[in-house]
Amino acid sequence: MIDAKMIRANPEQVEARLNKRNLRGVLDEYLQLDGRRRQILVQVEELKNFRNTSSQEVGKLKKAGQDPTELMEKVRQVGKEIAALDEEVKNVEAQMDSILLNIPNLPHESVPVGPDENSNVEIRRWGQPRSFDFEPQAHWDIGPALDILDFERAAKLSGARFTVYKGLGARLERAVINFYLDIHTQQHGYREILPPFMVSADCMVGTGQLPKFAEDMFKVEGREMYLIPTAEVPLTNLYREEILDAADLPMYLTAYTPCFRAEAGSHGRDTRGVIRQHQFNKVELVKLVEPQHSYEELEKMTANAEKVLQLLDLPYRVVLLSTGDMGFSAAKTYDVEVWMPSYNEYKEISSCSNCEDFQARRANIRFRPGPKEKLQYVHTLNGSGVAVGRTIAAILENYQQEDGSVVVPEVLRPYMGGIEVIKRQ
């Protein structure tokens, strides 16, 4: 969440930055409640001070053999007032919290302002989309034809938006996962984590999925647990409620996990293929860093995501998201989009964000900059490094041959037992 003190100190400035995200007037009620809260606090704290000093007085009177009954009765009355005021503070704070938890992060000044994705800015392109001398097929045709992707049986098992990988398809998915993890751990300095795939509601609040986006997730029946929509959630929450040593920063974490998303409200979009699934695999990158370095870390993380696509020789571009297209927790986001012949355009395969202290504040992840210095919130970053299912789709489409077979990218062959081409078996 955004800094409550900043709201109070510079309400117009915060309002102006929220306007960039197409939000207006969300602070008005909050500020009113904030004033109310402080007003009550002053009152109730004075009463509590009286109670504390008086209670000590009672003890002294008893020790001295005097009768404290009158004072006790007085404090008892004050206690009732305190209880009433405490209740009121609690209510006001609950309202303030629910407002604050539903306000998105403030955009960084370098983020283009606009209502939607049409205001995104392309930053750079890498590679040349291949020109085919035959009619290229979409991966949802290539996969079943090679009998490595099976959408029909997936539907039988689980319904729409699921995929069964078979044979070399399953192996290719596994190869890509291992390839990504190896690159990020061995070349980019990330530490591999294998986290739980179900987490508590607290974690979801920590990274910003809750309370606002409950309908996007799968909740476990009868429990306050959710299937993770991304490894960002367990990785970022790993150090929730902890105070880190400055020497531990920056911390680079990576994890392979399946991701589960309800995809509510996206009916009819990307209905074919593996692009938009209820369950998909992803290798995620997360960083916890000191605030002054978070923007250079964002550039590095984006470069880390790009690197694996370069190694796979898949053409891509990098896009800076506008205020209208950014996620809830992000202050700045780069999307990496891979060339997808079936769409005849670039398709998101990674999203790298600097959340600044927005998540750290929610999850209460702090560090001590130095001895004797005050605790500070870390900055958190997350990025896909990259989506695995979409990688498979991109490989099938970009590496397809006229006879329907698919060439295995060179860097993956060691992970595929040396297989160079996937053919119908």
Next chain:
RNA sequence: GGAGAGAUGGCCGAGUUGGUCGAAGGCGCUCGACUCGAAAUCGAGUAGGCGGCUAAACCCCGCCUCGUGAGUUCGAAUCUCACUCUCUCCGCCA
């Protein structure tokens, strides 16, 4: 699933006949002394949040926090209840 033990500061760990306990002691860390320098030793300091004060901050003052939530009481780390988590033993089990 059954039985039992526990949850205290950055870490370890006292404190449970209710009051002067946000909390002994130790470790760690910071500063100082000693030293050519270091180690060792000695001395001092060292929780977080919120609110007031302030232009803002420091300082200072107050409130809250000893797993979480409720309760008893003039007063709760200490007593009661519920919950969560951890550990040990038994059962079951990949």
